[in-house]
């Protein structure tokens with residue numbers, strides 16, 4: 396039994412999901428004629444309380460399009476210093492949108508109104524780029540899946556709007572946050588101009604992300620998807636997997652959170668672990684002691700056929716998902732006990 400905890404992107408479609416894919420009616424989506432894509436887009440828009448959505452191949456693309464349609468070249472975007480849009484999208488912000496980025500310290504990946512306020516540039520001063528967008532990430536991948544509550548989001552959004560700033564949400568793990576907080580997904584729409592959600596993380600679809608946005612932004616989003624090379628043809632096979640995931644795999648995310656918490660507890664007792672970041676959702680990040688290295692621990696885990704990834708000079712990351720069950724959890728906790736340095 397191989398246990399793959401490197402990411403929640405490693406899941407394979409379930410038999411029922413494959414069946415839904417096989418049965419999907421399809422058409423040419425660049426002509427707007429794929430019924431399964433249209434169904435998924437409508438579903439996402441209504442789930443999140445917005446009126447338009449655009450299906451894309453990846454979460455990087457939905458983030459990049461979201462930011463592109465909310466900014467002008469030379470603008471500045473505010474986000475947390477560990478934000479995926481800044482750190483893990485290949486410099487796309489600079490290349491695609493020609494914007495500069497103001498990075499905030501935050502508190503476990505969450506930024507506050509006070510910090511944002513202190514970092515809005517003076518539009519009257521020609522030296523300073525025009526601050527135009529605040530981008531949040533929920534949950535926060537770099538900070539072990541920490542999350543914002545809807546109330547926190549509301550406070551930031553109302554402040555941003557008062558200052559004429561647009562709001563983008565990187566919601567790659569949006570539904571993990573919803574399951575954790577009990578907030579309603581539909582209440583999110585009014586606080587953002589664009590929201591990116593991933594179907595291929597915890598939801599278990601093989602491919603795909605959706606950019607949910609305001610109706611007036613939709614034509615520009617579709618134009619940019621084409622320009623970025625993301626216009627797909629009979630994409631309904633993939634969209635059907637996404638719709639299936641939204642119908643069947645949201646509430647079960649709480650199992651991933653329970654198992655992640657168990658992994659965190661197991662690690663807290665291991666002699667080779669220095670500290671474990673608080674485990675809020677489905678991501679576990681821990682640092683190893685001075686006596687060892689992430690590589691050494693990863694090699695030991697590999698002896699038990701457990702895969703994880705190095706996530707910093709001294710850190711390792713584990714992510715729970717649809718294909719990580721209780722038997723695998725038990726095996727992994729046992730391995731933690733057996734490993735000694």
Ligand SMILES: *Cc1c(COP(=O)(O)O)cnc(C)c1O
Nearest residue numbers: 453454455456479532536565567
């Ligand atoms: C995975 C992820 C994305 C999108 O990644 P893709 O691999 O391009 O789909 C965006 N934001 C966060 C926080 C992520 O974890």
